[in-house]
Amino acid sequence: MNGNILECITEQYHSLTRSGKKLADFIFANTSTTQYLSISTLAEQSGVSEASITRFCHGLGLSGYNDFKLALAKADYVTDLGDPSHSPETITSEDSLNNIFHKLHASNILSLNETLELIDERNVEKAVDLLSEADRVFCFGQGGSMVMAMEAWARFSTASSRFIHIEDSHMQAMNIALATSKDVILFFSYSGSTKDMEDIMNIAKKQGIPIILITHFSKSRAAEFADVILLCGYNESPLQSGSVAAKVGQLFLIECLFYVFCKRNPELFAAARSATAEAIARKLL
Incomplete structure (x- = not known):
C-alpha cells in the first residue's frame, strides 16, 4: 500500500462489500480511537466479523490488522515528534522542558488511575x-x-x-x-x-x-x-x-x-x- 490509508479506503469504497463499507464507515467516524482497538473489539463495535476485518486489511495491500493499525496511526494527525496529537499529554518539540515533565507525569498518573479502576x-x-x-x-x-x-x-x-x-x-x-x-x-x-x-x-x-x-x-x-x-x-x-x-x-x-x-x-x-x-x-x- 502506498500513500495515506484513509485515502486508499476512500478510493476503494464503492468496490467494497457490504461489510467492508460498514467497517469503512466506522473507521471514518472513529479514526482516532480505532487505532487503539483490538481486532475483536473493532469487530464488536463496528458490527462485522474478525474475518471481514482481516479481508479488508488484505484488500488494502496490508499484511494484517496490526499493519493496518500502524498505517492508520500514521494517517491520523501526529506531532512533529511522532506522537498522536489528540491527547492532552501529547508532547511536541515546542514544549518547554517543564511542560514535557508535567505531561509525562500526567501520562503516568493516568495509567495508574486507569489500572486501579x-x-x-x-x-x-x-x-x-x-x-x-x-x-x-x-x-x-x-x-x-x-x-x-x-x-x-x-x-x-x-x-x-x-x-x-x-x-x-x-x-x-x-x-x-x-x-x-x-x-x-x-x-x-x-x-x-x-x-x-x-x-x-x-x-x-x-x-x-x-x-x-x-x-x-x-x-x-x-x-x-x-x-x-x-x-x-x-x-x-x-x-x-x-x-x-x-x-x-x-x-x-x-x-x-x-x-x-x-x-x-x-x-x-x-x-x-x-x-x-x-x-x-x-x-x-
Missing part, C-alpha cells in the same frame, strides 16, 4: 492462588513486554525461587513443552496479539498449564487462552510502542500481585526477603 479483586485472588500453588512460575513476554516479565521475575525472586524468566521465544516453547499442569505461566502482552505469544499459549493449553495474562485488551487473542486476565490501563498508540506510561500500569499490577502473594504466608516470605536482602547487601560498597 480496572483491577478485579477476584481475578487478583485467582491469580495469586495459581502463583502460590505452582511448582514453577514462568514469567514470559516478547519485545517490550519481555521487559515487564523480567520485572515480575526480579520482584518475586526476592521472596521465592519458583519464579523463572526466559527471554528467547524458542527456549520458552521448549520449556513449556516439558512443563506440567502444576506449573503456571505469567504472561505479559499489552496487545495480546503476537505470533510468538500464540505459539507459546497453544503449547501451554495442550500441556494443561494455567495462564495468567496481563494485557490491555480483555478480548484479545491471548485472552482466549488465559485462565485469569488482569487489565492494565493507558491507551498506547501503535506509534507509541514501548511507552513508559503503558508499563507503569503493568508495574503496578506486579506490585499488587507481589504483596497479595506475600500476604498468604507473611512469616515465610518476610524471612525469604530478609535473606535475599542480606545476600545483596554484601555486594554493596
Whole structure:
C-alpha cells in the first residue's frame, strides 16, 4: 500500500462489500480511537466479523490488522515528534522542558488511575492462588513486554525461587513443552496479539498449564487462552510502542500481585526477603 490509508479506503469504497463499507464507515467516524482497538473489539463495535476485518486489511495491500493499525496511526494527525496529537499529554518539540515533565507525569498518573479502576479483586485472588500453588512460575513476554516479565521475575525472586524468566521465544516453547499442569505461566502482552505469544499459549493449553495474562485488551487473542486476565490501563498508540506510561500500569499490577502473594504466608516470605536482602547487601560498597 502506498500513500495515506484513509485515502486508499476512500478510493476503494464503492468496490467494497457490504461489510467492508460498514467497517469503512466506522473507521471514518472513529479514526482516532480505532487505532487503539483490538481486532475483536473493532469487530464488536463496528458490527462485522474478525474475518471481514482481516479481508479488508488484505484488500488494502496490508499484511494484517496490526499493519493496518500502524498505517492508520500514521494517517491520523501526529506531532512533529511522532506522537498522536489528540491527547492532552501529547508532547511536541515546542514544549518547554517543564511542560514535557508535567505531561509525562500526567501520562503516568493516568495509567495508574486507569489500572486501579480496572483491577478485579477476584481475578487478583485467582491469580495469586495459581502463583502460590505452582511448582514453577514462568514469567514470559516478547519485545517490550519481555521487559515487564523480567520485572515480575526480579520482584518475586526476592521472596521465592519458583519464579523463572526466559527471554528467547524458542527456549520458552521448549520449556513449556516439558512443563506440567502444576506449573503456571505469567504472561505479559499489552496487545495480546503476537505470533510468538500464540505459539507459546497453544503449547501451554495442550500441556494443561494455567495462564495468567496481563494485557490491555480483555478480548484479545491471548485472552482466549488465559485462565485469569488482569487489565492494565493507558491507551498506547501503535506509534507509541514501548511507552513508559503503558508499563507503569503493568508495574503496578506486579506490585499488587507481589504483596497479595506475600500476604498468604507473611512469616515465610518476610524471612525469604530478609535473606535475599542480606545476600545483596554484601555486594554493596
